[in-house]
Structures are given as structure tokens and as C-alpha cells.
Amino acid sequence: MRILIITQIFLPEMGALANRMYPFVRELVNQGHDVVVATGMPNYPAGVVFKEYQGKKTMSEKMEGFTVERTAYYTAPRNQSKKSQLRSYLSFLPAVYRSGKRAGRCDVVFVTSPPIFPAVPAMMLAKKWKAKLVFDIRDLWPDEIVAVGAAKEGSKAVEMVRRVERKVYKMADIVSCTTHAFIDTVCSRGVDRKKTILTPNGADLAIFHPREKFNEHVEEYGLGDRFVVMYSGLLGIKHGLETILEAAKHLQDEKGIVFFMRGNGPRKEALFDQAKEMGLDNVVFGGEKPMETLPYLISRADVCVTNLLPDAYLEKIISVKIFEYMACEKPVVAALAGESAKVITDADAGFVVPAGDGKAMADAIRKLYKDRELCEAMGKRGRKHVEENYSRELIAKRLAETLGQLASK
Numbered sequence: 318m319r320i321l322i323i324t325q326i327f328l329p330e331m332g333a334l335a336n337r338m339y340p341f342v343r344e345l346v347n348q349g350h351d352v353v354v355a356t357g358m359p360n361y362p363a364g365v366v367f368k369e370y371q372g373k374k375t376m377s378e379k380m381e382g383f384t385v386e387r388t389a390y391y392t393a394p395r396n397q398s399k400k401s402q403l404r405s406y407l408s409f410l411p412a413v414y415r416s417g418k419r420a421g422r423c424d425v426v427f428v429t430s431p432p433i434f435p436a437v438p439a440m441m442l443a444k445k446w447k448a449k450l451v452f453d454i455r456d457l458w459p460d461e462i463v464a465v466g467a468a469k470e471g472s473k474a475v476e477m478v479r480r481v482e483r484k485v486y487k488m489a490d491i492v493s494c495t496t497h498a499f500i501d502t503v504c505s506r507g508v509d510r511k512k513t514i515l516t517p518n519g520a521d522l523a524i525f526h527p528r529e530k531f532n533e534h535v536e537e538y539g540l541g542d543r544f545v546v547m548y549s550g551l552l553g554i555k556h557g558l559e560t561i562l563e564a565a566k567h568l569q570d571e572k573g574i575v576f577f578m579r580g581n582g583p584r585k586e587a588l589f590d591q592a593k594e595m596g597l598d599n600v601v602f603g604g605e606k607p608m609e610t611l612p613y614l615i616s617r618a619d620v621c622v623t624n625l626l627p628d629a630y631l632e633k634i635i636s637v638k639i640f641e642y643m644a645c646e647k648p649v650v651a652a653l654a655g656e657s658a659k660v661i662t663d664a665d666a667g668f669v670v671p672a673g674d675g676k677a678m679a680d681a682i683r684k685l686y687k688d689r690e691l692c693e694a695m696g697k698r699g700r701k702h703v704e705e706n707y708s709r710e711l712i713a714k715r716l717a718e719t720l721g722q723l724a725s726k
Contacts, residue, residue, distance in 0.1 A: 322452040344713030355416035364394035388412040414438035429453040452489040461723040464630040498633035519707035520644035534613040547618035552582035563675025579603040627672035643699030666699030
């Protein structure tokens, strides 16, 4: 079976999307399928094309048994300018269509969203090659756009996205969703439940597993032997990370606790300035790091934290970082609700507090600080839960089987 995968972000770029797609591709190749990834020149998240790809208009790259077809497009930093980001999204469409054409005839076209716009060239290529179309939903657009205040429901921009959404739902042979709540939502919008499948996010257990706590990758941050509370991931709008700073404020009296916020994103400078204004000498910021170093950084943590804004839509998503924390045997303190909260409570792998409640987050962290045996027990339960339910390898195997059955119809 020949499979074309369309994605705006792929290795060597980092982040949740690259971390999701690579295990899928790897497993499809392991099962003997011919896989081509259609994408652009890597630039995420800074919007600057990586040095080794600069100056190239097209590129065909061989990676671990599969091919990556790349075409240059207009790039821009994420979440800084709506106008430049929209231009980047739209310029990717003809670029990835050309990448897809160079890939040649295929049996299945698999496109992942967000952004939702690549669904347009995916539909065109599926029609051209008479291929089956799989639409993979990691976050619902335009729902998320509205939830974070980037656009208003009923606006021209949202209506444009709604039209794409309706068209791809109708044309897709399979609609793949990361959560049960997403499946319920797309079915309420006219998708036949029989053509939906659950393809959750998870952790690549070959990468994310416990490492030595004190290792060379954390030395530069000066964490010493303190109890480390770590946030690892995008410093984005929907994450409401001010809550973590509020928790740090409540814990300033505990001199043995330090907060480590690792990542990059549109809120980084604002969070850094806010921490300075609040006089938080117990918060350390670290930038983006290669994916292979993340397990070493997470392994230095004693507790990992995450947060989402209090919004009905955001209760439908599950943050990828939760699986990575748990895979590294770290207890999780999460200020959120909905599907993400359910993962943690089902595993009994941490504490869930109300979204936006920094005081409650601080209290939960203090409890774990005082009880290291509880920390260890919750961490081990989390790892076991991910192994049994959210291994990227197992999820990829199920997806590969589904695609094989689809192509044979």
C-alpha cells in the first residue's frame, strides 16, 4: 500500500505534531508500506528555515525507509502576527500540493489538522489519484481559534474554516480523532459515526522513559538538588501559564522547591517579564531543546505540571505533554478539566485542580514535596497506564491496520 501523508510540521521540527506523525510513519514502514511525507522546509516554531534547508525551493529526502518531499513556502513565527501566519498557512497549500504531485500515485491520502487548510490540497490529491482520504483531527478548527480569542464565531475567517471543515467531513473516508469528545462533536456535525476512529495522542516509549535524574542536560540550569516542578512544552495562549507562576508565588516560602519552565512560544517573553515583576526567584526558564534531550530534562523533575484555560472546548483535548510526563514516571499536577483530567485520574498518577487555580496547584505540589513515596508511586502508576493505553507504537499499529483495511475496500 502506498500512503501519502500531508503535514505542515515534520522532523527535524519539534513539537506535538512531529512527535505524533513520526511514530505513525515509522510503524507504517515497519509493516511494509510505501510512505511519502509531503511537507515544507522545516521552520517551526521561529518561522526561520533551518540552516541546512535554506535556499532550496524543493527537496526529496530519504529518512529511515520513507521519503519526504519538501517544497518551500512563506514562513512566519507562530502566534505573533495573524496576518503573516495566515499568509504562511495559505502559501503552504500550493507548496504541499506540488510536493504531493511529486510523490506520485497513492492508495491513501492522510492529512492532519490543525491547521485545517492542508485538507484542501489533500482532497484535490485524493481525487486526482482516486485514493482514500483520511482526515486526522488533533484539535478542532475553528473551535480552538474561537476558544483562544483569535477570531469570533460568525466572522468571515471562521466561516471560511467552517466551509473547509464541512467539505472534508463529507469527502473523508475516515475521520480520525484524538479524543472521544472530538468524535462526539464531529458526529453532531454530520459525520457518520461508523467512519470515525479514535487515534489518541500518546508517548513514544522508545524515547520517553526514565533516565538518570542528575544528568549533563540539566547542569546549565543551576537547579542543584532542589525539588523541581517542571512545565515542558509550548508556552502558548491556551495554556494559561500564569497559573503556574501564581503557584510559584504561593510556594516561595519553600526554599527547597524550584519551578523549571522549558519551552518556547508566543507567551515566553510575557511570562518572563511577569515572573520578574512578581519577584519570583524560584522560577527558571529554559528554551527549546531537541526532542531526544527532553526525557533527560523531564527525568530531572520531581513533579510535572500542566494547565489549560477554563473553556468548554479545551475540556475536549488531551495535552501530549501529560503522556510524556507519565512515560518518564513523573506525577502530574494539572489545573484543567475534561479529557486531560480523566487520563490523570484514571491512572491515579497525580492531582487535578480547577483550571486557573494557582493556590490549589501550589497545595498539591506541596503535598507531593512532603511525601516523596507518593511521588514515586504516582509516577510508576502513570508509566504503567501509558504502556497499556497510550504507547505511540501500539496506536500506530492500530492505525496502520485500519489504513490497510481501508485501502483494500
